[in-house]
Amino acid sequence: MLRHRSSRFPLSSVARPALMACLLGGALTACTVGPDYQRPDTPQPAAYRETVTGDVGKDAALRAEIAADWWRQFNSPELDGLIARVSSSNFDVRAAVARIRQAEGTVDEKRSSLFPSVTGDLGRTRSRSGGTTTSGGTRTSINSTYSAQLSASYELDFWGKNRSALESAKASLDYSRYDKQTVLMTAIATVATDYFQALAYKDRLALARRSLQDAEDVLRGIRARAQAGTATAVDVANQVNVVEGERAAIPQYEQSLAQQIDALAVLVGVLPEQLKIEGTTLNSLAQPEVAPNLPSTLLARRPDVASAEAQLIAANATLRNVIAQQYPSLSLTGSYGYQNSSLSDLFNPASKLWSIGSSLSQTVFDAGNLQAQSDVQRARVEELAADYQKAVVTAFADVEDALAGVRYTRDIRSAQEKATASADEALRGTTGQFQRGTADMVSVLTAQRTLFSAQDSLVQSRLNYLTAIVTLYRVLGGGWSVEQTQAAADNAPGRAGG
Incomplete structure (x- = not known):
């Protein structure tokens, strides 16, 4: 099962409590078989x-x-x-x-x-959109997207x-x-x-x-x-x-x-x-x-x-x-960062994004x-x-x-x-x-x-x-x-x- 949420709300108000609750629950119930x-x-x-x-x-x-x-x-x-x-x-x-x-x-x-695995990404993406035909000819659009993001993943050793x-x-x-x-x-x-x-x-x-x-x-x-x-x-x-x-x-x-x-x-x-x-x-x-x-x-x-x-x-x-x-294997993932089409506005609060998710996997059939x-x-x-x-x-x-x-x-x-x-x-x-x-x-x-x-x-x-x-x-x-x-x-x- 995969749950995923994304929002522009700050990580401290939403993601952090959920992440801590998952980690604490895994630590309290962990055992060794x-x-x-x-x-x-x-x-x-x-x-x-x-x-x-x-x-x-x-x-x-x-x-x-x-x-x-x-x-x-x-x-x-x-x-x-x-x-x-x-x-x-x-x-x-x-x-x-x-x-x-x-x-x-x-x-x-x-x-x-x-321990959790944390990665950092800095990127720039340049893209060209499809053309639009007008009386004056075909018009195309070329855009740039800038991003800075930290991603974390952790498998609970349940x-x-x-x-x-x-x-x-x-x-x-x-x-x-x-x-x-x-x-x-x-x-x-x-x-x-x-x-x-x-x-x-x-x-x-x-x-x-x-x-x-x-x-x-x-x-x-x-x-x-x-x-x-x-x-x-x-x-x-x-x-x-x-x-x-x-x-x-x-x-x-x-x-x-x-x-x-x-x-x-x-x-x-x-x-x-x-x-x-x-x-x-x-x-x-x-x-x-x-x-x-x-x-x-x-x-x-x-x-x-x-x-x-x-x-x-x-x-x-x-x-x-x-x-x-x-x-079953339980994993947590999360990310926090910024994304904007303008480099100068990259770290503007309005550019903020985050996500948090969890996944539970279990082998159903392996012969x-x-x-x-x-x-x-x-x-x-x-x-x-x-x-x-x-x-x-x-x-x-x-x-x-x-x-x-x-x-x-x-x-x-x-x-x-x-x-x-x-x-x-x-x-x-x-x-x-x-x-x-x-x-x-x-x-x-x-x-x-x-x-x-x-x-x-x-x-x-x-x-x-x-x-x-x-x-x-x-x-x-x-x-x-x-x-x-x-x-x-x-x-x-x-x-x-x-």
């Missing part, structure tokens, strides 16, 4: 099954809030510098920040629908359609902020593990070079014994095979080290030629001890879980918006389109509810896996240290026996290969332990919290938020 958001029920353990130390009491003594700069616990200034670049230069993080700005713009856009759209946009903004934290945390953890991997390759490269030098020393000794007649040509050939095998391993490690540094360069947003890794060994790193707080604190510290819930909240708000579209949209959105909410529940369960599983990873990689590292010490002692003893003529060359070669393998495995076990620590920091949230992000958003000047 559709389901309110409810967080899905998710199981939460009372305690973790796995432990870092193998003893629940010792784990409890290690519990502490994880610092936001947890990587400093490894005592590597070079690692600190690499991670400092991530926040500003990592390409994935920069893209995530841009997505936040997009979401902020969407919030501002949806918020604007809660059923909460626009408010639900704004709520969905805000939840999507929250998702973008949490997702940025997930991307940042993943990038930081990847930089740390890739840096450790680069140092491990340096360790293995140094080990291979040292092993090659030892093998060459043994080869010289065997050749000397061959000249003296106490060693055979076969002994020499076997040791040459060992030497060349050790030599062949070196380019492989050099290639892997170069590729690892290239990967680090991409993560910190620089060209590979601009990145140099000065660190030389994993042994220079500290090995921090970390244990989780109670499981009840985990969900508020996992940005991926917060992201999953924000998506669910946004979908639920969108469902309410879709449902509200099935209800079930709106209902189908509602059904689709309900299914979307159910899908995201399942995704959220999966994210929660996965978060607890991640912690269990990481706890087991730290505990068992530490045990493996300790056992490998003992195995390496034993292999080193065995080689020294076998070499001495060989020099005294009480052991053959096969025993020396076997001891050499055993020690090199043990030393290489020790480097890898140290790397695995450090990587497991990084993983535990990451799955515990890396010092992040929902409150942290919300406080930063609230304190950011001029940003979309509440």
